[in-house]
Amino acid sequence: MRRYFKSLRRFWGTAVASQLEYQLNVVIELVAVGLSLLGSLFMLSLFFGPGRALGGWSWHEALIVQGFYTVLDGMASTWLRPNLSSIVTHVREGTLDFVLLKPIDSQFWLSLRTISPAGLPEIALGLLLVIWGGHQAGASLSPGGIAVVLLMLLAGGLILYSLWFLIAATSIWFVKTWNATEVLRAVLASGRYPVAAYPAPLRLLFTLVIPVAFLTTVPAEVVLGRASTPMLWLGLGLAVGFFVAARQFWFYALRHYTSASS
Amino acid sequence: MRIFGLNRKIIRVLLGTEYAHMLEYRAEIALWALSGVLPFIMLSLWNGSDARDALGMDGVGLDRYFLSAFLVRQFSVVWMIYAFEEDALTGRLSPYLLQPLHPLWRYVASHLGEQLTRLPFAAVITAIFFLIQPNAFWLPSFGHFVLAWLATWMAFSIAFLLQSLIASLCFWSEKASALERLLFIPFLFLSGLLAPLTAFPPFVRTLAQWTPFPYLIDFPARVLAEQPVDLLAGFAIQSAWIVLLLPLVLLFWRAGVRRYSAMGA
Numbered sequence: 001m002r003r004y005f006k007s008l009r010r011f012w013g014t015a016v017a018s019q020l021e022y023q024l025n026v027v028i029e030l031v032a033v034g035l036s037l038l039g040s041l042f043m044l045s046l047f048f049g050p051g052r053a054l055g056g057w058s059w060h061e062a063l064i065v066q067g068f069y070t071v072l073d074g075m076a077s078t079w080l081r082p083n084l085s086s087i088v089t090h091v092r093e094g095t096l097d098f099v100l101l102k103p104i105d106s107q108f109w110l111s112l113r114t115i116s117p118a119g120l121p122e123i124a125l126g127l128l129l130v131i132w133g134g135h136q137a138g139a140s141l142s143p144g145g146i147a148v149v150l151l152m153l154l155a156g157g158l159i160l161y162s163l164w165f166l167i168a169a170t171s172i173w174f175v176k177t178w179n180a181t182e183v184l185r186a187v188l189a190s191g192r193y194p195v196a197a198y199p200a201p202l203r204l205l206f207t208l209v210i211p212v213a214f215l216t217t218v219p220a221e222v223v224l225g226r227a228s229t230p231m232l233w234l235g236l237g238l239a240v241g242f243f244v245a246a247r248q249f250w251f252y253a254l255r256h257y258t259s260a261s262s
Numbered sequence: 263m264r265i266f267g268l269n270r271k272i273i274r275v276l277l278g279t280e281y282a283h284m285l286e287y288r289a290e291i292a293l294w295a296l297s298g299v300l301p302f303i304m305l306s307l308w309n310g311s312d313a314r315d316a317l318g319m320d321g322v323g324l325d326r327y328f329l330s331a332f333l334v335r336q337f338s339v340v341w342m343i344y345a346f347e348e349d350a351l352t353g354r355l356s357p358y359l360l361q362p363l364h365p366l367w368r369y370v371a372s373h374l375g376e377q378l379t380r381l382p383f384a385a386v387i388t389a390i391f392f393l394i395q396p397n398a399f400w401l402p403s404f405g406h407f408v409l410a411w412l413a414t415w416m417a418f419s420i421a422f423l424l425q426s427l428i429a430s431l432c433f434w435s436e437k438a439s440a441l442e443r444l445l446f447i448p449f450l451f452l453s454g455l456l457a458p459l460t461a462f463p464p465f466v467r468t469l470a471q472w473t474p475f476p477y478l479i480d481f482p483a484r485v486l487a488e489q490p491v492d493l494l495a496g497f498a499i500q501s502a503w504i505v506l507l508l509p510l511v512l513l514f515w516r517a518g519v520r521r522y523s524a525m526g527a
Contacts, residue, residue: 187299
C-alpha cells in the first residue's frame with residue numbers, strides 16, 4: 001500500500017512540473033473556464049424569470065446543480081481526461097505492454113498516472129457556486145450534512161470515472177474510442193440541469209442507465225436537505241456497482257489484449 | 263483552367279479518395295453523429311420549461327427548430343484544425359505544400375467526404391426523432407430545402423475559414439488547437455444550438471448578431487424549419503463573413519508557410 005502512495009506522489013510531482021512548462025496554456029485554460037461558466041450561467045438564466053422555475057427548482061437551487069456540474073467537469077479535466085485518453089494511445093502504439101509489465105496494478109497506473117492542475121480553478125469556482133447558491137437558497141448544513149454531501153460527490157466522481165474507464169477499456173478491441181467518450185460527454189452535459197426538468201423517460205434513463213442524476217442533482221438535493229434516503233443508498237450502490245463492473249471489465253479486456261505488433 | 267490548383271479531374275479524384283477513406287471509418291463517424299444529441303437534450307428541457315412560451319415558437323415549431331439545428335450542425339461541423347495540427351507536427355504537411363494544389367482543398371475534400379458518410383446516420387437519427395414525435399413531421403418545400411442547403415453550406419464555409427485562420431497560427435505556435443477551444447465556447451452558447459436566438463434578452467441577441475455564430479446554426483436551422491426569417495439579410499451577412507475571412511486566411515496562410523520549417527527534416 002505504501003508503495004502505491006509513494007508512486008502516486010512521484011506521478012503527480014512530475015506531472016505538475018511538466019505542466020508548468022506550458023504557462024500560456026494555463027492562461028488559455030483559465031480564460032476558457034471563465035467563459036464557459038459564464039455561458040452556462042447565461043443559458044441557465046434563460047429558463048428563469050419572474051415566477052418561473054425549472055422542474056420545480058428555483059434559480060438559486062439550480063445554481064447548486066450547475067456548481068456541482070462545474071466541480072465534476074473540473075475533476076474530469078484535472079484527472080480523467082489526461083489519464084484515460086492516453087489508454088487509447090497506449091493500445092495503438094503497443095506501449096500498454098510496458099504498463100502491464102510493471103509491478104503495480106495496471107488500472108491504478110493508467111487511472112492515476114498524471115494530473116493536470118489546469119482544471120483546479122474550475123473545481124474551486126464550482127464549489128464557490130455551490131456555496132453561494134446554497135446560501136441564497138437558504139440551506140443550512142450541519143457538519144454531518146457536509147459529510148454526506150462530500151460522500152455523494154465522491155460517489156458521483158466514482159460513477160463518472162467508472163463510466164469513462166469502461167469506455168476507454170473498449171479500446172482494447174476497437175482501438176479508436178475517443179469519439180465514444182465524446183458521446184458520453186454529450187450525454188453528461190445533461191447534468192447541468194436538475195434531472196426533474198426532463199420528461200419522464202429521460203429521467204429514468206439519467207437515473208438508472210447513465211446515472212447523471214447522481215452526479216449533480218442528488219448532491220444538490222443533499223445540500224438543500226431534501227434528498228430521500230433510498231436515493232442516497234441507490235447512489236452509493238450504483239457507485240460501487242459501476243466501479244466493480246469497470247474493474248472486472250478491465251480484467252476481461254486484458255484477457256483479449258494482443259499486443260500491437262502481433 | 264486551375265483555380266488554386268483545382269480543376270475538374272482533381273476535384274473528382276480528391277472527393278472520390280476522401281469519400282472512400284471516410285467510409286473506412288464509418289463506425290467512428292456514426293459515433294460522431296451520435297455525439298451531436300445535445301440539441302435534443304435541450305429540446306426536452308425547453309419543452310417542459312415555463313420559459314417555453316417566450317421562445318416565440320408555437321406547437322411543433324420548437325421540435326422542428328431543434329431537429330434542424332441538429333441537422334445543420336451535422337453538416338457544418340469542422341474538425342480541420344485537429345487534422346492539420348497532426349499533419350504539421352508529424353511533418354506530413356511538407357509533401358502537401360510541394361504540390362501545386364492548395365493544401366486547404368485537401369481538408370475541404372475530406373470534410374465533404376465525411377459529410378457524405380454521415381448522411382445515412384443523420385437520416386437514421388432523424389427517422390427515430392419522427393417516430394418519437396410523429397406530429398412534428400414535415401417536409402420542407404423544395405425551395406426551402408434548397409435555401410437551407412445553401413445556408414448550411416455557407417455556414418460550413420464560415421466555420422471552415424474561421425478554423426483555418428486559427429490553424430494557420432499553428433505555424434507560429436504548436437498548440438493552436440487550444441485557441442480553437444476558446445472559439446468553441448462562444449460558438450456553443452451564441453450559435454443557437456442550445457436555445458433559439460429569440461430566447462436571448464435583446465441586448466445579448468444584438469451582440470450575438472455581430473458575431474458569425476448565429477449564422478452557423480440559428481439562421482440555417484430557421485430556414486430549414488420554415489420559421490419566419492429575413493432570408494436576404496441572413497444570406498448577405500453570411501456572404502459578408504466569407505468575403506471578410508477568405509483574404510485573411512490566405513494572407514495568414516502565406517505568411518505562415520514562409521515561416522514553416524518542416525518537422526523531422
